[in-house]
Amino acid sequence: MSKFIKKKVYRSFRYLIFIFPITLFIYLFLSDFGQIGNLLFLTKNLFPEILLGLLLISFGYILRYYRWRLIINSFGFYPLANTEYKLWLASYSFTATPGKIGELIRGFFLKKIFNIPLKYSFFSILFERIFDFISVIFFLLCFLIINSKNLILPLKEIYIIFIIFFIIFNFLIIFKLANFRKIIKSFFDIKINFSGNVFKFGDFSKLNNFKNLLRINFLIKITFLSIFSWFLEGIAFLLLLIKSNFDISPLLATVTHTSAGLVGALTMLPGGLGLTEAFTVFILKSQTIPIEYGIPITSIIRLMTLWYISLLGIISLFIIRKKVFEND
Numbered sequence: 001m002s003k004f005i006k007k008k009v010y011r012s013f014r015y016l017i018f019i020f021p022i023t024l025f026i027y028l029f030l031s032d033f034g035q036i037g038n039l040l041f042l043t044k045n046l047f048p049e050i051l052l053g054l055l056l057i058s059f060g061y062i063l064r065y066y067r068w069r070l071i072i073n074s075f076g077f078y079p080l081a082n083t084e085y086k087l088w089l090a091s092y093s094f095t096a097t098p099g100k101i102g103e104l105i106r107g108f109f110l111k112k113i114f115n116i117p118l119k120y121s122f123f124s125i126l127f128e129r130i131f132d133f134i135s136v137i138f139f140l141l142c143f144l145i146i147n148s149k150n151l152i153l154p155l156k157e158i159y160i161i162f163i164i165f166f167i168i169f170n171f172l173i174i175f176k177l178a179n180f181r182k183i184i185k186s187f188f189d190i191k192i193n194f195s196g197n198v199f200k201f202g203d204f205s206k207l208n209n210f211k212n213l214l215r216i217n218f219l220i221k222i223t224f225l226s227i228f229s230w231f232l233e234g235i236a237f238l239l240l241l242i243k244s245n246f247d248i249s250p251l252l253a254t255v256t257h258t259s260a261g262l263v264g265a266l267t268m269l270p271g272g273l274g275l276t277e278a279f280t281v282f283i284l285k286s287q288t289i290p291i292e293y294g295i296p297i298t299s300i301i302r303l304m305t306l307w308y309i310s311l312l313g314i315i316s317l318f319i320i321r322k323k324v325f326e327n328d
Contacts, residue, residue: 039296042244046300049243053236053304060232061309064128065089067225071124072116074212079114086320087113092313095306109324120207127213131226136258138227139234143255230258237301244297246289256283257301277302 043050065088069081091106107121212218234254241248257280264276277298284294317324 039299042240042293042296043300046240046243049239050300050304053239053301054308056232056236057304057308060229061089063225063229063232067131067222067229068124068128070218070222070225071127071213072121074218075120075124075207075209077114077116077120079110079116083113083320083323084110086316087324090313090317090320090324092309093317095310095313113323123207127222131222132230133262134223135226135230136262138223139230139251139255139258143251146251230254233257233305236304240297240300241284241289244293246287246293248287248289252287256280259283 065085068088072079087109088106090109091103094103094105104122104125106125107116107118110116110121111118231250231254234257235250237257238248238250238253241253260276260279260283263279264273277295280298280301281291281294284298285291289297
């Protein structure tokens with residue numbers, strides 16, 4: 001691993017050491033406005049649910065690791081699992097980076113230990129993120145279908161809009177408009193630059209065994225693992241809300257948690273901090289859950305997800321640090 005990457009890792013650690021106590025202080029400060037719903041009181045009251053939630057979240061990450069193995073194996077790479085799972089977990093040290101871009105460090109770990117080309121590991125990580133996004137869309141669609149009568153915009157109109165766009169899309173394909181071809185070409189020419197390594201979207205389709213990722217049974221399996229792992233986080237969130245005597249459905253709890261995470265990631269703020277919490281509290285408030293409860297409950301689920309996996313990642317990176325940084 002280059003000295004540049006090593007320096008980047010240490011810089012990220014200093015950043016986490018700096019940002020975590022500040023974040024925790026903000027959580028404590030904001031939740032202190034509600035006396036009965038403050039963070040410390042709720043943490044003590046919800047301790048059994050927090051432990052159960054952490055078990056569910058941990059199992060969800062086991063499923064995501066299995067998903068990762070399926071993806072990387074489909075390219076013909078079979079790194080030794082006893083070491084590779086630690087590298088995979090260590091990459092989550094950088095989950096709190098903008099848009100989770102820091103997780104791409106996993107590619108350098110795999111290159112250093114197992115000599116897996118960066119383009120394969122980078123695309124595999126991108127593939128993971130795509131199916132995380134699909135999972136959020138899946139939950140949103142389920143919510144729209146079930147609650148279509150209560151929405152301001154009827155589901156029927158949403159379908160009509162979708163059909164219109166679908167017809168326009170096919171019209172452009174059939175007539176092969178020059179502008180449309182330029183748009184597609186521009187997409188495949190988009191470059192990703194990470195620590196001096198440049199990749200184009202168009203290059204990914206040229207990877208060896210790329211077609212293995214397009215098999216129907218493979219896509220179904222990856223989709224199921226993605227959806228179920230995120231649903232487990234939604235259930236962990238649900239446990240906190242139910243114990244606090246708030247009536248909310250498993251689907252709504254999952255939609256709230258996952259969509260807030262997506263909004264936070266799209267802002268490219270570190271870990272989506274601030275906006276993710278605000279969006280979650282806003283949705284809870286719309287469901288008649290008071291802010292004095294919404295803020296501490298949101299803080300707890302964020303500590304159980306973002307900061308929990310970041311901590312596990314740091315511990316894992318500490319364990320394998322010699323393998324990662326030896327001979328540098």
